[in-house]
Amino acid sequence: MHSDILILGGGPAGLAAAIAARSRVRTALVVSTPGQESPLARAERIDNYPGLPGLSGARLLETLEEHARAMGTDFLPGRAVSLLAWNGFHVTVGREIAEGEALILAPGVARQAKFPGEAEFLGRGVSYCATCDGMLYRNRPVAVVGLAPDAPMEAAFLRSLGCQVTYLSPKEPQGLETGIPFLRASRFAIRGEQTVSALEADGQVVPCAAVFLLRRTVAPTDLLPALETEQGYVKVDRRMATSVPGVWAAGDCTGAPLQIAKAVGEGHTAALSACEWLEQRAAESAKK
Amino acid sequence: MTDFTKESFQAAIAGPKPVMVDFWASWCMPCKMLSPLIADLADRYEGKVVSGKVNTDDEMELSYQYGITAIPSVLFFQNGREVQRIVGVNGPDAYTQVLDSLL
Numbered sequence: 001m002h003s004d005i006l007i008l009g010g011g012p013a014g015l016a017a018a019i020a021a022r023s024r025v026r027t028a029l030v031v032s033t034p035g036q037e038s039p040l041a042r043a044e045r046i047d048n049y050p051g052l053p054g055l056s057g058a059r060l061l062e063t064l065e066e067h068a069r070a071m072g073t074d075f076l077p078g079r080a081v082s083l084l085a086w087n088g089f090h091v092t093v094g095r096e097i098a099e100g101e102a103l104i105l106a107p108g109v110a111r112q113a114k115f116p117g118e119a120e121f122l123g124r125g126v127s128y129c130a131t132c133d134g135m136l137y138r139n140r141p142v143a144v145v146g147l148a149p150d151a152p153m154e155a156a157f158l159r160s161l162g163c164q165v166t167y168l169s170p171k172e173p174q175g176l177e178t179g180i181p182f183l184r185a186s187r188f189a190i191r192g193e194q195t196v197s198a199l200e201a202d203g204q205v206v207p208c209a210a211v212f213l214l215r216r217t218v219a220p221t222d223l224l225p226a227l228e229t230e231q232g233y234v235k236v237d238r239r240m241a242t243s244v245p246g247v248w249a250a251g252d253c254t255g256a257p258l259q260i261a262k263a264v265g266e267g268h269t270a271a272l273s274a275c276e277w278l279e280q281r282a283a284e285s286a287k288k
Numbered sequence: 289m290t291d292f293t294k295e296s297f298q299a300a301i302a303g304p305k306p307v308m309v310d311f312w313a314s315w316c317m318p319c320k321m322l323s324p325l326i327a328d329l330a331d332r333y334e335g336k337v338v339s340g341k342v343n344t345d346d347e348m349e350l351s352y353q354y355g356i357t358a359i360p361s362v363l364f365f366q367n368g369r370e371v372q373r374i375v376g377v378n379g380p381d382a383y384t385q386v387l388d389s390l391l
Contacts, residue, residue, distance in 0.1 A: 081318070122376075136351075136359065195357055
């Protein structure tokens with residue numbers, strides 16, 4: 001799926017960006033997990049969003065999404081797990097590759113402290129994507145750390161490949177396949193030498209060849225390591241430009257205040273900046 | 289780009305030129321996404337670097353031998369030994385920096 005502007009995140013910032021992009025007649029593709037998984041969807045009542053007092057978070061999200069859809073925004077449900085910045089921007093989302101000429105990052109709060117051993121063993125037994133790496137661990141013991149609502153589904157996929165799956169999470173998962181053992185734990189550390197040999201979960205050692213860390217979103221800096229950050233948030237200027245050319249960021253990922261009104265304004269600004277950048281680029285290429 | 293088998297792979301890394309090898313699989317979407325960039329680099333460095341790919345499903349022994357635990361993994365060889373490995377999807381600079389350092 002190709003678009004002028006690829007938007008990662010379907011919250012207020014991402015949807016406001018899509019609406020602004022469409023109003024400038026640019027194609028916009030929003031990659032997002034379902035709205036009901038957003039923390040905002042659990043807000044019972046919002047009274048500080050101008051002009052629309054008293055809506056629930058879920059209703060506000062629905063309203064924004066309906067608006068973006070009515071404007072002609074394309075949507076791709078899922079989570080971006082890898083990103084390539086070359087000849088535009090490309091991300092993998094499940095079995096799809098989404099592409100855009102410009103990129104807007106709006107994943108919400110994506111600051112996540114890494115677990116001990118996570119960075120060290122990334123690519124050597126630690127994976128963020130069961131679909132991508134599961135086949136390499138067929139018939140071997142693996143641990144799934146479920147921190148996203150769809151993690152039980154990914155665990156089932158790994159089991160279907162023949163992996164011996166242990167599922168761990170701080171809360172009882174919903175929809176975990178019968179036959180997959182569950183351990184409640186909230187503190188994790190990855191152990192091994194050259195490659196992963198075990199997951200330590202609240203002090204208990206779970207021997208495994210791989211640990212799949214399935215979070216709600218992959219942090220922007222994991223997708224695009226060249227992004228500059230400030231106190232853990234994506235660093236942007238007033239036009240919401242990041243340190244990477246062609247990439248803008250908006251919403252909670254850029255820092256406080258973590259408010260809908262701020263996210264919407266930033267999303268709008270990011271999209272207008274991206275549109276302007278695309279226009280300048282087209283004009284420069286026409287001169288050549 | 290050459291599709292390496294165990295035999296052609298060993299012959300390539302034993303040669304005098306640096307070698308870039310992309311370990312991939314047909315079911316791996318990040319591999320599919322990265323593949324055009326690796327092919328482009330192979331063209332740009334043609335004559336200076338030997339480039340090829342290894343299908344991890346077809347060449348499981350090679351994958352096991354080199355401890356491939358995540359794909360895509362791009363391995364670089366010089367004088368028969370692995371000198372660098374880049375796991376996952378990266379932009380072109382990550383690969384050209386290694387290639388340039390080997391020339």
